Amino acid sequence: MTLWPRLFDRTMEVVAAILLVALLVTVTLGIVTRAIGEPLIWTDEVSRFLMLWVAVAGWIIASRRRAHIRIRFFHDMLPVRAWRAAEAGMQFAMILFGGLIAWYSVHLVQSNYDLEATTVPLSMGLLYAPMVLAGIVTLLQGLHELADNLRNRRVAPHAPAAAPLQEAAE
Numbered sequence: 388m389t390l391w392p393r394l395f396d397r398t399m400e401v402v403a404a405i406l407l408v409a410l411l412v413t414v415t416l417g418i419v420t421r422a423i424g425e426p427l428i429w430t431d432e433v434s435r436f437l438m439l440w441v442a443v444a445g446w447i448i449a450s451r452r453r454a455h456i457r458i459r460f461f462h463d464m465l466p467v468r469a470w471r472a473a474e475a476g477m478q479f480a481m482i483l484f485g486g487l488i489a490w491y492s493v494h495l496v497q498s499n500y501d502l503e504a505t506t507v508p509l510s511m512g513l514l515y516a517p518m519v520l521a522g523i524v525t526l527l528q529g530l531h532e533l534a535d536n537l538r539n540r541r542v543a544p545h546a547p548a549a550a551p552l553q554e555a556a557e
Contacts, residue, residue, distance in 0.1 A: 392451075395451075396448070396451050399444060399447050399448050399451070400448060402444055403441065403444035403445060403448060406437055406440050406441045406444055407441055409437055410434060410437040410438060410441055413430050413433050413434045413437060414430070414434050416430055417430030417431060417434065428506045429506040429507050431506075432504055432505060432506045432507055433506075433507060435514075436504075436509070436513065436514055439514060439517065440517050443517035443518060443520070443521045444517070446521050446525075447520065447521055447524045450524060450525055450528045451524070451528060453532075462474075467544065470544050471536060471540050471544065474532075474536050474544070475533060475536055475537070478529050478530075478532050478533040478536060479529070479533070481525060481526075481528070481529035481532070482526050482529035482530060482533065484525060484529075485521075485522050485523065485524070485525030485526030485527070485528070485529055486522065486526050487522070488518060488521060488522030488525060489518075489519055489521075489522025489523050489525075489526060490522070492515050492516075492518035492519040492521075492522055493519055495512075495515040495518070496512040496515045496516050496519060497512070498512075499511040499512040499514065499515060500512035
C-alpha cells in the first residue's frame, strides 16, 4: 500500500476514535445532567450528529479494510472465470452505490445547509456531509477492487474447497 492510502486510513481511524469519545462524553453528559435534574437540551441533538458521523467513519474504515460482511458460500463454488465475473459485478454495484450515495448526499447537504439545528448553532447540512465522503470512498474502493480483480484475472481467487470430481472418484 502506498503512502496516501495508509495516511488516509490512519487519519480515518484517529477521526473515528475522536468522534467516538465525543459521542460517549456527550451521551454521558446528557445522562448525568438529567439525573441531577438540570438537563442540557443540546446533548440529544449533538449525539445524533455524532452518531451518524461515527457510523460513517466506521463504514469508511470497514470498506477500506474489506471487512464488510460477505457471504461467499456459493460464490466460492464457482470456477475461476465465473468467480471473477461475479466479483466484477459486485464491484460495479459498489461503484454505482458509492456514486449514487455521493451524488444524493451533495443534494441533501445543499438543501439542508440553510436550516439550523434546533438546540445548537449548526447547519443541518452538516448532518449529511460525512455521507459525501463515504460515497466517494466507496466508489474509489470499488474501482480499486475492480482493477485488482482484472489485474489478477488469471490467478485462482481462492484455494479449491474440495478435490475435483474426477480425482475424488478414483
